[in-house]
Structures are given as C-alpha cells and as structure tokens.
Amino acid sequence: MAKKRPRPPKARPTRSKSSTASPSAFRTLLAVLLLAGVGLALWWVASGRGVRQGDDASRLEQAVRQVLARVGAEAATRSWETGQDGLPTLAVQISPEGKFSLQRLTLELEAAFHNLGGELKALPVLEAGGYGRAAFQGLLGRARLRLVVLREAAPPPPAKPKPKGDKPGKLAVILDDAGYSEAAVASLATLPPQVAVAVLPNAPASAAVAEALRAQGRELLLHMPMEPEGNGANPGDDALVVGLDPGEVRARLERALAVVGPVAGVNNHMGSRATSDAELMRHFMKALAGRGLYFLDSRTTPASVAAGLAREAGIRTLRRDVFLDVVEDEGAVRSALATAASLARSKGQAVAIGHVHPLTLRVLHEELSRLSGVTLVRPSALAH
Numbered sequence: 001m002a003k004k005r006p007r008p009p010k011a012r013p014t015r016s017k018s019s020t021a022s023p024s025a026f027r028t029l030l031a032v033l034l035l036a037g038v039g040l041a042l043w044w045v046a047s048g049r050g051v052r053q054g055d056d057a058s059r060l061e062q063a064v065r066q067v068l069a070r071v072g073a074e075a076a077t078r079s080w081e082t083g084q085d086g087l088p089t090l091a092v093q094i095s096p097e098g099k100f101s102l103q104r105l106t107l108e109l110e111a112a113f114h115n116l117g118g119e120l121k122a123l124p125v126l127e128a129g130g131y132g133r134a135a136f137q138g139l140l141g142r143a144r145l146r147l148v149v150l151r152e153a154a155p156p157p158p159a160k161p162k163p164k165g166d167k168p169g170k171l172a173v174i175l176d177d178a179g180y181s182e183a184a185v186a187s188l189a190t191l192p193p194q195v196a197v198a199v200l201p202n203a204p205a206s207a208a209v210a211e212a213l214r215a216q217g218r219e220l221l222l223h224m225p226m227e228p229e230g231n232g233a234n235p236g237d238d239a240l241v242v243g244l245d246p247g248e249v250r251a252r253l254e255r256a257l258a259v260v261g262p263v264a265g266v267n268n269h270m271g272s273r274a275t276s277d278a279e280l281m282r283h284f285m286k287a288l289a290g291r292g293l294y295f296l297d298s299r300t301t302p303a304s305v306a307a308g309l310a311r312e313a314g315i316r317t318l319r320r321d322v323f324l325d326v327v328e329d330e331g332a333v334r335s336a337l338a339t340a341a342s343l344a345r346s347k348g349q350a351v352a353i354g355h356v357h358p359l360t361l362r363v364l365h366e367e368l369s370r371l372s373g374v375t376l377v378r379p380s381a382l383a384h
Helices: 017-046 051-070 102-116 183-188 206-215 246-260 278-288 306-312 330-347 358-370
Strands: 077-082 088-094 119-122 132-140 143-150 169-178 196-199 220-226 265-270 294-297 317-319 349-355 374-377
Touching: 051 077, 051 088, 051 102, 051 132, 051 143, 077 330, 088 330, 102 119, 102 132, 102 143, 143 330, 169 183, 169 206, 169 220, 169 265, 169 330, 169 358, 183 206, 183 358, 196 206, 206 220, 206 246, 220 246, 246 278, 278 306, 294 306, 306 317, 330 349, 330 358, 330 374, 349 358
Parallel strands: 088 143, 169 196, 169 349, 169 374, 196 220, 220 265, 265 294, 294 317
Antiparallel strands: 077 088, 119 132, 132 143
C-alpha cells in the first residue's frame, strides 16, 4: 500500500516589510514636511518677504502721507520703486508751495520714524547751487523712503505724444563738474559720443580733462562758476558774483575760456543768486554774445532770468528740464532719466543734466541704449 505524501504546511500570509513600515514611514515623512513648512514660514517672515514687507510698505506710506498733510505738501509726487537691494522704495518729491517750512518737515519726519521704530537720515544734495533744498532716506522694517525737496515747481506730467508718426523725441544729456580728475575721462569714454560734458575752469585738472574729452570727439561746455544763494556752497575762484562791473565780468569769462579751450557752449555752475540778478546777467550775456556759443540755463533756481536775457542778446539758448542726480541714489537717477525720456517723447525734445559721478556714469552706461522712442543728440542740436 502506497504511503500518502504528507501535505505541505499551509503557507501563512506574510506582510511585506514595506507594508509593515508604511504607517510609521508616512508619519515620519509628514513630520518632516511639517517641520520644513514651519521653518520655511519662519524664514519667509524673518527675511521680510510676503506679509511683513507689505505691512511695512503700508505703514511707511501712511506715515509719509500724514506728514505731508501736516506740512502742507499733499501735492508731492509719490511712487513706489524696487531698490537695488530688492526692497520696495517710496520715492517722494516735494516742490514747495506757499508757506512751506523745511524745518517742520524735518521734525515731523524724525518724529514719525522714531515713533514707528524706523531710521531716518539726511542725504547730501549734489546740486548745492540752489536746485535741491534737502533730501532724506528712511528705513522702516523692510521698506525704504527716498524724499527730495526741490526749489522749483514740479514739472507738469508728460502730455500725450502728439501725432508724429514714428519720429522719436530728442534727448540731450550734459554732465557737469568735470575737471577734478583725469581718471574720470576713461569712464566717460564708454558713454555715447552725443553725451556732452561741462568743464569747470577752476578745478585742478581743468585744462587736461578738457583736452582729453575733446580727443573723444565730445561736445564741451564751459561750466562757468556763478554765485549761489547763501547756503554755504562755494563756486570757487573767479566766479561771477552780484555787483561785478561789466569789465570784470568780461575778464572772468575770458580767463575761464582760456583755461578750458574751445567749447560749443556755456552753462552755469551753481548760480542760483547770479542767474536771478538781471544786471549781472545782462553784463554776462553782452560779454558772451558774438562768440558763436550757445547758453544752457541749468535753472538752479526758478527765478533765473538768464535764458531770457541770453535770447535778448541774440545768443542761442536752451534750458534744463531734468536734473538726473540731485541725490546720489541709483533708483533716483534711473527714475530721473526715465522722466527725461518721457518728456522728450511728449514734447519732442528734453535736456537732462547730471554730474560726472561714478554712480551717474554707471546708470547712463546701462540705460541710455535701452531708451525707446528717443534719439540722443548733442545739446547744440537743441539750442535756438
């Protein structure tokens, strides 16, 4: 009789390692993700992104709006920009009207930033001859303020371009205060040849700088030193000051021209007091007439009579529309250049004045080639 084969034991169902570990692994993964999410949220807030940055910007704008209302400067222009560090920057420009008090504005700003735990400091005003009165830079959390107080009325908003087909607007750019450093000439060489330069006659390297710039094929202006308002600024030796007799005015002009050499035009260095004095400007324009030079009124004061008297003397004339670098701030320079380009497109032409500062040169090097609807021209092309 055949023996029965023993039946193999029934295989017990086994759980895979993955199914056994699944709930535990899932809980671990969930915890890791949760911790990572919390860490990311904490970093997001601590770094000033998202809600906190928005809150800071709102607090800053509200505080500034209240200060402007208290000092009677509600008409100030305000716009938001993104700073070089990525922080939102509230750019404010005040063109005072009526009984505006700079001292009260300063005290109100200091109090507002102190109460909110922010920081405020005064910035140097580059055009010390009268155009810029004061400038401030503030930081509130992760939002910045840049506020500039000017001496002239705010320019009207650019009008809608008149139908001109595809004809671009003309923009002239002049850089003032050359003559202190021959090293700056190399930086200027990177700019388009249409950018003109105004050379001081009383700077340490005036003659050498002028000669080097002429070798670049640039249009040069004599940056004639003139008396500013009594704000402590010093225009330097041989400046035109109120009270000079006609003979001395002519002698100072001729000495300045002899230093700088052949130029296409003349503009004023500082001169907020000088250009508002009709007698001095008549003497100056009489001395300038007949030389084939144009006169560019830098308009360091809204009270300037220089351009009108230049035309009366038969001198080709043009006037500054925009100062590019009232304060040494990259965002401010870029914004001012955009304003100048916008005016050129809407009016057909515009004149912008800056200075031979490294920051200004860098911005112009980066931005001039990007301007649309604008042709860069020498200032002599706009003088009439």
